Amino acid sequence: MAMKLCCRILIHRRNSVFFGFPSPKSHSHHPFPEIPSISRMNFTHRHEFHNFSPRILGFRGAIDRTQKPFSATIANWGRFRVFSSACNGNCVGRGLHVIASIASNVRSYSTSVETRVNEKNFERIYVPNGLNVKPLIVERIDKDENIGIDEEFRVEDNGERVNNENSKGLHNVVVPNVGKEESTVEKEAWKLLRNAVVTYCGSPIGTLAANDPADKQPLNYDQVFIRDFIPSALAFLLKGEAEIVRHFLLHTLQLQSWEKTVDCYSPGQGLMPASFKVRTIPLDENKFEEVLDPDFGESAIGRVAPVDSGLWWIILLRAYGKITGDYTLQERVDVQTGIKLILNLCLSDGFDMFPSLLVTDGSCMIDRRMGIHGHPLEIQALFYSALRCSREMLSIDEGSKNLVRAINNRLSALSFHIREYYWIDMKKINEIYRYKTEEYSTDATNKFNIYPEQIPHWLVDWIPEKGGYLIGNLQPAHMDFRFFTLGNLWSIVSSLGTPKQNEAILNLMEAKWDDLMGNMPLKICYPALEYDEWRIITGSDPKNSPWSYHNGGSWPTLLWQFTLACMKMGRPELARKAVDLAEKRLPEDHWPEYYDTRNGRFIGKQARLYQTWSIAGFLTSKMLLDNPEVASLLFWEEDYELLEICVCGLRNSGRVKCSRGVAKSQILV
Ligand code: GLC
Secondary structure: OOOOOEEEEEEOOOOOOOOOOOOOOOOOOOOOOOOOHHHHHHHHHHOOOOOOOOOOEEEEEOOOOOOOOEEOOHHHHHHHOOOOOOOOOHHHHHOOOEEOOOOOOOOOOOHHHHHHHHOOOOEEEOOOOOOOOOOOOEEEOOOOOOOOOOOOEEEEEOHHHHHHHHHOOHHHOOOOOOOOOOOHHHHHHHHHHHHOEEEEOOEEEEEOOEOOOOOOOOOOOOOEEHHHHHHHHHHHHHOOOOHHHHHHHHHHHHHHOOOOOEOOEOOOOOOOOOEEEEEEEEOOOOOEEEEEEEEOOOOOHHHOOOHHHHHHHHHHHHHHHHHHOOOHHHHOHHHHHHHHHHHHHHHOOOOOOOOOOOEOOOOOOOOOOOOOOEOOHHHHHHHHHHHHHHHHHOOOOHHHHHHHHHHHHHHHHHHHHHHHHOEEEHHHHHHHHOOOOOOOOOOOOOOOOOOHHHOOHHHHHHOOOOOEEEOOEEEOOEEEOOEEHHHHHHHHHHOOOOHHHHHHHHHHHHHOHHHHOOOOOOEOEEOOOOHHHHHHHHOOOOOOOOOEOOEEOEOHHHHHHHHHHHHHOOOHHHHHHHHHHHHHHOOOOOOOOOEEOOOOOEEOOOOOOOEHHHHHHHHHHHHHHHOHHHHHHHOOOOOHHHHHHHHHHHHHHOOHHHOHHHHHHHHHO
8 A cells, every 4th residue: 555654753851831731740950952943833833732632643644444443533533632733734735744753763863862861870779678688789870860751852754764764674584484384273363363463554563452343342452452462473473474563663662752641640751551553533635644542541441550561562572683683673772762761660769668560450461450459470570571681682881881780680689589588389388377477677587477367278278289389469468379370470481480480380380280271271360359359359340250351260362471481491291281272162262362260161251252362372372382492582591690699789788697598599499
């Protein structure tokens, strides 16, 4: 399809009154950046702004109506909180339009953006306050309070150039040789996956969350979710089709930098949306415009924060480089800045007492109230992986060395924390069972003041002799003993757990096969919350009723993570067993989103059919099993250097009890 794309780029400085209405987080000390005055003139004179928070990213072009994107009328614009140009005749033809985006190459023009990010200095002082075995890591570097990454900065650019830029480097792609005849089920899955592809300005950019033509109320399942796209991306990468992934990475990067508001409050810069939608806006003269409309949680049910999106984005960026061999993408200045923005957000100081990331409920795959606020394992495992990915990808220079040091310190402290305090097996449960409480001192054994009565009845019978797992969450006086599958699997994949712990998690999954796999892999968590617990913890959520959806439902998409974990631990046969189970049922049941009941016998009550990440998860699992060498690019082995940092930290702390032995023992656990 021939499309004439033309765009201007605006990088919006949050702390300004440039749009005629002050930003809620305005700070007067922010210096106004150098903006070519001609651009500002154009901007103010030629465009009229609706009084909405600007956020949509768009390209103008005549669009073929057979394209997939949703069509919206101008009257709907207010709902989408778009700002649009007041186009008076002459601007239409010339494509003069303000676009809320940072084009893929724009950040390279903005050296000030880069410098500021690099100036992000970290002061991390982990004082072992009540955590006597916690490593003491002291980093003190001057702090720049004025870290502002938004720039109000406008560049005119040509959309075609931007798109060409997006495809640059693809000629380097190293395509893994799949070379195996596909089964009928795989063929069907590929057809469905391709049907779910969303295009933007003529290029593939992502996949719909679900694509059931019979579904009359898709809610937001007709959007591209960042986390849902990961298995799709891997399937395409493994198939040697990298273009869609490259486009996805670059376009979501543009969305990251845009202003977002939730009831007049702006969430942190660097946040990646949970999802986005390609909307088609009709213009004059039978022309249409495509715009990207991101959701940062402001429309999401429950207004949940998509903490995992940025972490997944970083993980995917690394996978793209590893599988295609095209490292030019991650080396780009705008991409490097994107990584740093996400890290700044994750590494910034708050009230946290622990190296784990503090988040609100529903900030990951479980995006509803399920009692996973605080320090849920899934987020910690993704955070750990994203830090490891970033360390590999960040260009090392004077400006980024503080950040790299902060990453190393955090990695070391985080793995220590999780390995030491989240791990449970028979022995540890017995220890907790005999805990003394109310210990006030830095060398307490029961550091989090866990009352032994908290050990749930089900666990006493459930925990196998051989095996163990990482608990779902840890807070003062609170251990969430539920088994959360994604967090445990991703701890194996990223080596957040020790080698022995990783092995023990798989042992437990094998021993508890009927509970976790049942009739359809894979339980999202075990067990379900029932009765009063369900009422109090979920807020009587009927969608999360016991053994349904997030509350003990079975999610086929988790198959690819299970496959990867099994392959890493040298147990592909375990993965094959699960994949075979899914292969028999998924096509028959029309690829549902999730299954219900204790053993996953029913298609989920409100499960979407033709759920893309169920399809892609299956395909990715199959291809990983067929390509062990490529699979090995996607997991991490133990990093002994990190353990050394830990040892040094402990040594420096001068606490005899936390000496070398403790950290070293992590390797042996
Ligand atoms: C549900 C899931 C979430 C997923 C979304 C789209 O909200 O909980 O993890 O991203 O559907 O499939």
